[in-house]
Amino acid sequence: MNVNYRKIMSFKKYTIPLIICILLSAGFVAASPSASAKEYLSPTYEYTTNFYNAYGEPDLYATVLGDTEFERGETVNLNVVLSNRGVIYGFKAAKGVGTSTSLHELSLIELQYETLRTTAYGVKASLVSTNSMIKVDPAASIQTLEELSPGVLPDDPMKFTITLSNNIPAGMYILKLPLSYEYQKDVRMTQGETIILGRPDLDHISYYENVETILQIPIIVKPEAKFQVTNVTGSLMAGSTSVVNITYTNTGELPAEDAIARIVVMKPLSTLRSTRSLGTIQPGESMTASFTIISEQDAIEKIYGIDSEIKYRNVDGEDAFSDNMKVDIDLRSPERKLNVTGLALAGIVIILIALVFKNRMKKRSNNN
Numbered sequence: 459m460n461v462n463y464r465k466i467m468s469f470k471k472y473t474i475p476l477i478i479c480i481l482l483s484a485g486f487v488a489a490s491p492s493a494s495a496k497e498y499l500s501p502t503y504e505y506t507t508n509f510y511n512a513y514g515e516p517d518l519y520a521t522v523l524g525d526t527e528f529e530r531g532e533t534v535n536l537n538v539v540l541s542n543r544g545v546i547y548g549f550k551a552a553k554g555v556g557t558s559t560s561l562h563e564l565s566l567i568e569l570q571y572e573t574l575r576t577t578a579y580g581v582k583a584s585l586v587s588t589n590s591m592i593k594v595d596p597a598a599s600i601q602t603l604e605e606l607s608p609g610v611l612p613d614d615p616m617k618f619t620i621t622l623s624n625n626i627p628a629g630m631y632i633l634k635l636p637l638s639y640e641y642q643k644d645v646r647m648t649q650g651e652t653i654i655l656g657r658p659d660l661d662h663i664s665y666y667e668n669v670e671t672i673l674q675i676p677i678i679v680k681p682e683a684k685f686q687v688t689n690v691t692g693s694l695m696a697g698s699t700s701v702v703n704i705t706y707t708n709t710g711e712l713p714a715e716d717a718i719a720r721i722v723v724m725k726p727l728s729t730l731r732s733t734r735s736l737g738t739i740q741p742g743e744s745m746t747a748s749f750t751i752i753s754e755q756d757a758i759e760k761i762y763g764i765d766s767e768i769k770y771r772n773v774d775g776e777d778a779f780s781d782n783m784k785v786d787i788d789l790r791s792p793e794r795k796l797n798v799t800g801l802a803l804a805g806i807v808i809i810l811i812a813l814v815f816k817n818r819m820k821k822r823s824n825n826n
Contacts (some may be wrong), residue, residue: 506663507648509553509565512572514546516641518581518606520673523615527678531624537615538601538635538675540583542608544576564647571662573644578606578639579666585675586634591623592677594633600788606639609789624781628681635673643667650764653693684710685768685780694727694762694789697755702787706736706768707744708769714739714770714778719747721785722765728756736768751787759791 523537534652549569555561562765581603587594619635644665689705704721708714717736723729735749764787 492503493731505566506648507553508644508646509551509555509568509682510572511550511552511811512546512575512645513548513550514544514576516542516544516576516606516608517645518542518578518579518637518639518673519545520583520650520675522675522677524674527680528622529680529682530622530626530684532818533619533621536585536618536620536633536675536677538583538585539611539615540581540603540606540637541605541611542576542578544578544608546573546576550682568645568662571664573641574643574664575642576608578603578641578669580604581637582641583635584718585620586636587620588634589626589631591626592633593621593623594629595619595621601619622679628796629678630676630678633675633677635675636670637673638668638670640666640668649746675739681711683708683712683714683739683741683770683772683778683780685714685783686717687741687766687783687785689746690785690787692787694751694753694757694787696726696753696757696759696789696791698752701748701750702785703743703746703748704766704785705746706739706783708739708741711741712773713741714768714772717745717768717770719745719766721749723751726757727762727764727789728752728754739770753789758790759789761786761788763787813814 509662518726519541521539521541523539528534549572553565561640572632582600583601583602585594595618598617598619601618603612603616606612636761642664646663646665648662654812686709687704688707690702692700692702694700706717715738716740718733720733721738721787722732723730729749729751731750734749736745736747736785739745764785766783766785770778772778
């Protein structure tokens, strides 16, 4: 009787926890639609065996397809290709297999799984500008890849859109490309132990590690001639012809040869000649052009903005044009001058009226 009781109690001691584990595992499997090992909580090490330790991990690089040299004011697409140069450096035995054929086969299978250690999974890249004169389009600033294996390039590049300011100095700029991904840090064989967790088909467990790193994307802003209107003298008078002097300064890094300044005016303003030759303008040098502008009689008194640009030959001997520049010119109405003759005639008329009025008043007084 005591022997049977002990047997029953021993059966309950080991069987009931096992049934609970199986039921819990079955519920977990039913709740998970995918059979992927990464979508399950990894079993603890007590259910696995490690035969080898592998050494190596993903090594990601970024390359821009096409030209990386751009002009000021441009909005361009950067096509970035990520590549993985990760390699396995070697293996080290962690557990002997003795003369067991089954363990030897399991160890060889683990070696195959270990070769996936250099693959990057769930790659997320975001382009960041640290310069206020380079704007990254937020709608396309984040790109993803499901996985990136060594020696295998993605089917399509990552596309980022950037805009360069009109005032950005020429030179090299570095854009940052923060990356986050994970890789298989360790593989352990189950030897069928996971059957008690409801995973009889799971022959190995992969353990992953998250990685965050920052790559650099260099771009170049081309040097060129650049112009600004730095001074304007002269004013306009309604109904007259005036001379306006406009000073242009080359604020760029390269000279502008055979420069020609041009203005565009519209009614009530006009000009007989809209262009003036400036010659060669070196970086930092200023040249002044004089334009004769005619304003109509009924022109409204205000500040008029006229457009101006410069055509020149760049260092490659090609025709180039500056950005459009606004020139503000003040237009005033003419002062009204006093007419001496008119004033004299008006005075005589007033005197005559006064004399007539005085004479009538005198006659009326005599009659009374």
